[in-house]
Amino acid sequence: MLKVKDLAVKFYNQEDKVWLETVHKVSFSLERGKVLGIVGESGSGKSVTSFSIMRLHDSKNTEINGQIDLDTVNLLELSDQDIRKYRGNKIAMIFQEPMTSLNPVFTCGEQVLEAIMLHQQVDKQTAKAQTIALFNEVQLPRPESIFESYPHQLSGGQKQRVMIAMALSCNPELLIADEPTTALDVTVQKTILQLLLRLKTERNMAMIFISHDLGLMSEIADELLVMYKGDIVEQGSAKELFTNPQHPYTKGLLACRPSPKRLLKKLPTVADFLNEDQAVGLQHLLAANSITTEEIASRRSKLYQQNPILKVQDLCTWYPIKKGLFGKATDFVKAVDHVSFEVFPGETLGLVGESGCGKTTLGRTILRLVEPSSGKLIFDGKDITHLGKNQLRALRRDIQIIFQDPYSSLNPKITVGQSIMEPLVVHGIFENNIQRKEHVIELLNKVNLGAEHFDRYPHEFSGGQRQRIVIARALALKPKFIICDESVSALDVSVQAQVLNLLRDLQEEFGLTYIFISHDLAVVKHISDRMIIMNKGKIEEFGYPEEIYHNPKAAYTKKLIDAIPGNI
Numbered sequence: 001m002l003k004v005k006d007l008a009v010k011f012y013n014q015e016d017k018v019w020l021e022t023v024h025k026v027s028f029s030l031e032r033g034k035v036l037g038i039v040g041e042s043g044s045g046k047s048v049t050s051f052s053i054m055r056l057h058d059s060k061n062t063e064i065n066g067q068i069d070l071d072t073v074n075l076l077e078l079s080d081q082d083i084r085k086y087r088g089n090k091i092a093m094i095f096q097e098p099m100t101s102l103n104p105v106f107t108c109g110e111q112v113l114e115a116i117m118l119h120q121q122v123d124k125q126t127a128k129a130q131t132i133a134l135f136n137e138v139q140l141p142r143p144e145s146i147f148e149s150y151p152h153q154l155s156g157g158q159k160q161r162v163m164i165a166m167a168l169s170c171n172p173e174l175l176i177a178d179e180p181t182t183a184l185d186v187t188v189q190k191t192i193l194q195l196l197l198r199l200k201t202e203r204n205m206a207m208i209f210i211s212h213d214l215g216l217m218s219e220i221a222d223e224l225l226v227m228y229k230g231d232i233v234e235q236g237s238a239k240e241l242f243t244n245p246q247h248p249y250t251k252g253l254l255a256c257r258p259s260p261k262r263l264l265k266k267l268p269t270v271a272d273f274l275n276e277d278q279a280v281g282l283q284h285l286l287a288a289n290s291i292t293t294e295e296i297a298s299r300r301s302k303l304y305q306q307n308p309i310l311k312v313q314d315l316c317t318w319y320p321i322k323k324g325l326f327g328k329a330t331d332f333v334k335a336v337d338h339v340s341f342e343v344f345p346g347e348t349l350g351l352v353g354e355s356g357c358g359k360t361t362l363g364r365t366i367l368r369l370v371e372p373s374s375g376k377l378i379f380d381g382k383d384i385t386h387l388g389k390n391q392l393r394a395l396r397r398d399i400q401i402i403f404q405d406p407y408s409s410l411n412p413k414i415t416v417g418q419s420i421m422e423p424l425v426v427h428g429i430f431e432n433n434i435q436r437k438e439h440v441i442e443l444l445n446k447v448n449l450g451a452e453h454f455d456r457y458p459h460e461f462s463g464g465q466r467q468r469i470v471i472a473r474a475l476a477l478k479p480k481f482i483i484c485d486e487s488v489s490a491l492d493v494s495v496q497a498q499v500l501n502l503l504r505d506l507q508e509e510f511g512l513t514y515i516f517i518s519h520d521l522a523v524v525k526h527i528s529d530r531m532i533i534m535n536k537g538k539i540e541e542f543g544y545p546e547e548i549y550h551n552p553k554a555a556y557t558k559k560l561i562d563a564i565p566g567n568i
Contacts (some may be wrong), residue, residue: 001030001031001032001070001071001173001174001206002029002030002053002068002069002070002174002206003029003067003068003069004026004027004028004029004049004053004066004067004068004069005027005066005067005068005069006025006026006027006065006066006067007023007025007026007027007049007052007064007065007066007067007068008021008023008024008025008026008064008065008066009021009022009023009045009048009049009052009057009062009063009064009065010022010062010063010064010065011057011061011062012060012061012062012063014061019063021230022045022048022230023045023048023049023052023230024230024231025066026045026049026066026227026230026231026232027232028225028232028235030174030206030208030223031206032173032204032205032206033200033201033204033205033206034206034207034222034223035197035200035206035207035208035209035220035221035222035223036206036207036208036209036221036222036223036224036225037208037209037210037211037217037220037221037223037224037225037238038050038208038209038210038211038224038225038227039210039211039212039213039214039217039224039225039226039227039253040212040226040227040228040253041212041228041253041270041492041494041495042212042462042463042492042495043229043462044227044228044229044230045227045229045230045231046210046227047096047178047179047210048230049227050093050176050178050208050210052064052068053068053075053091053174053176053208054083054086054087054091054093054176055075055076055078055083055087056093059080064076070086070090070091070173070174073086088115088118088119088169088170088172089119089170089171089172090172090173090174091172091173091174091175091176092166092167092168092169092170092172092174092175092176093167093175093176093177093178094160094163094164094167094175094176094177094178094180095163095178095180096178096179096180096182098151098156098159098160098162098163099151099152099156099159101163102151102159102162102163103151104150104151104152105150106150107147107148107149107150108146108147108149108150108151108154108159108162109128109131109132109135109146109147109148109149111162111166112131112134112135112162112165112166112169113127113128113131115166115169115170116130116131116169116170119169119170120170128147130169131147131165131169132144132147134165134168134169135147135161135162135165137165137168137199138161138162138164138165138168138195138199139161139191139195140158140161140162140165141158146158146162155188155355155356156184156185156188156355157184157185157188157191157192160180160181160184160188160192161192161195163180164180164192164195164196164199168199168203171203172205173205173206174205174206174207174208175196175200175205175206175207175208176207176208176210177196177207177208177209177210178210179210179211179212180192180196180209181193181211181216182211182212182490185354185355185519185563186519186520186521186560186563186564186565187354187559187560187563188354188355189216189563189565190219190562190563190565193216193219193220196209196220197220209221212253212492212493212494213257213493213565214241214242214250214253214254214257214493215257215493215564215565216565217238218238218242218565219565221238222237222238223235223236223237223238224236224237224238224241226241226247226249226250226253228247228249233247233249233250234246234247234249234250242254248273248274249270249273249274251273252268252269252270252271252272252273252274252494253270253493253494255267255268255272255273255285255286256268256269256270256493256494256496256497257493257496257497257522258497258500258522258523258525258526258527259522260521260522260525260526260549260561260564262286262290263290263291263296263546264286264289264290264291264526265289265290265291265504266289266501266504267289267497267500267501267526268285268286268289268497269494269497269498269501270494272285299529300529302346303344303345303346303347303529304344306344306345306346307344307381308342308343308344308345309343309344309345309379309380309480309481309513310342310343310366310377310378310379310380310481310513311342311376311377311378312339312340312341312342312362312366312375312376312377313340313375313376313377313378314338314339314340314374314375314376315336315338315339315340315362315365315372315374315375315376315377316334316336316337316338316339316372316373316374316375317335317336317358317361317362317365317370317371317372317373318332318333318334318335318336318337318373319332319333319335320332321333334536334537335358335361335362335537336358336361336362336365336372336537337358337536337537337538338375338538339358339362339375339537339538339539340375340539341532341539341542343481343513343515344513345480345511345513346507346511346512346513347513347514347529347530348507348513348514348515348516348527348528348529349514349515349516349528349529349530349531349532350516350518350524350525350527350528350530350531350532350545351363351515351516351517351518351524351531351532351534352517352518352519352520352521352524352531352532352533352534352560353519353533353534353535353540353560354519354535354560355519357534357535357536357537358534358536358537358538359517359534360485360486360517362534363401363483363485363515363517364401364485365377366399366483366515367399367401367483368384368387368392368395369401372385379395379398379399379481380398380480393427396423396427396477397427397477397478397479398477398479398480398481399479399480399481399482399483400474400475400477400479400481400482400483401474401482401483401484401485402467402470402471402474402482402483402484402485402487403470403485403487404485404486404487404489404490405490406458406463406466406467406469406470407458407463407466409470410458410466410469410470411458412457412458412459414457415454415455415456415457416453416454416456416457416458416461416469417437417440417441417444417453417454417455419458419469419473420440420443420444420469420472420473420476421433421436421437421440421476423473423476423477424436424439424440424476424477427477429477437454439476440454440472440476441454443472443475443476444469444472446472446475446506446509447468447469447471447472447475447502447506448468448498448502449465449468449469449472453465453469462495463490463491463492463495464491464492464495464498464499467487467488467491467495467499468499468502470487471487471499471502471503471506475506475510478510479512480511480512480513481512481513481514481515482512482513482514482515483514483515483517484503484514484515484516484517485517486517486518486519487499487503487516488500488518488523489518489519489520496523500523500526500527503516503527504527514527516528520564521549521560521561521563521564522564524545525545525546525548525549528545529544529545530542530543530544530545531543531544531545531548533548533554533556533557533560535554535556540554540556540557541553541554541557549561
């Protein structure tokens, strides 16, 4: 039903006054009822290709050449007026970030209802009935209530289901899903994939599924295209590409995702496969980086002979949601509920669970960014549960945090050099700014950036580079303890591998202690010495990663393991 031939896309660069080609003569086809997976890192051209099919690029600054045939119609020859008849009705799209795709000032129901009325010319009552039926079809709980809810009132998984309902509202023949599960929990991700496959089968739709994660593609795609720098470097059946990848880039993408079945010191990266001078076989790379049981036993005996650096004792963080007659709280959300554990110097303690399980609240309570309701926090032998403002400021030198979204945690108005230097000024470290700048450049070098990046602004960097900047800032005060809160969850798998390797190198060099928070059990198993599984504010399981993975005791842990995409 879809034939793309010699597709080339150019964008006009206003600054340099030149045309830049980002997709180079790409060709592929797609049958009705099949799923085509397009995989590659950020900047590979996969989203540009899908936007070209729907003609969503700004026509003034974009030049699209080639042929895109939907059945017998070349979409590139249609006028702006005519292409609108195809968008929604014939081709629909689910975008990567549902929160920015939904309008925050309208209810979720109104937004889907508007799409139905616009394309199907039906009255409001019919459109509302269709919207509620769609909400039922995408398995949203309480469809009538969600119809009246605003986007901010829903979880990430629910917002993504609303976006799927909107995309399906006009019965499209082709559905394009652009990274629809990137920032979702692995369990939510699995249910969204199952939902998309069920809807595709029931409606006999064709689907283009875009992702940077080859493990995820094994769950959904029939055919695969692997894109790199605007070119298709490999294509074929998903089964062939998984069992016998030919191109070094495909091999790299497969190898760099943490596998819960392997124990490695360092993850392979795409660069290991693309650098022909150093290119080595996957088995050789894995053998060189594998950890022996003797090495694990030796590390554990050293770690756990020490006194703990952090003791969390019967910690509770409760939020009141209902008040009684005299304003006294009668009901609570128990975000952290009677949690106790210890962390030892130089250890990485993994904290894993779905959104809403309490892991981020626990991390922020340890930092005293959120006040505990009860319990004790003992850091480095001192009770920090009730420290005042000035004492807390001094404590911040020793405990730092790396947030989930590096872009929103960097000030867009100041250069990254100033951002890293700011805590040095606040704490009066070094005598002057010349010395501070030297220290910042040293830190940038440590995270594989350089002095030339000092005067650039956050928007001038990729997601992976921004995450390195945030890591450099966390290291500025020479802390003993760092909480990594979902610090790799939104990154490409190849960049994720680089950042995980960097965190491990820095731990070795500076003797850092980490609490590593993530919803991805495969990532946590790779980096952690011990692992806590959290659910509904409580500790579900606690132990060594390999024991939890191979012999999970709780049904919740089994569910998390089953949801690891591809489980390769």
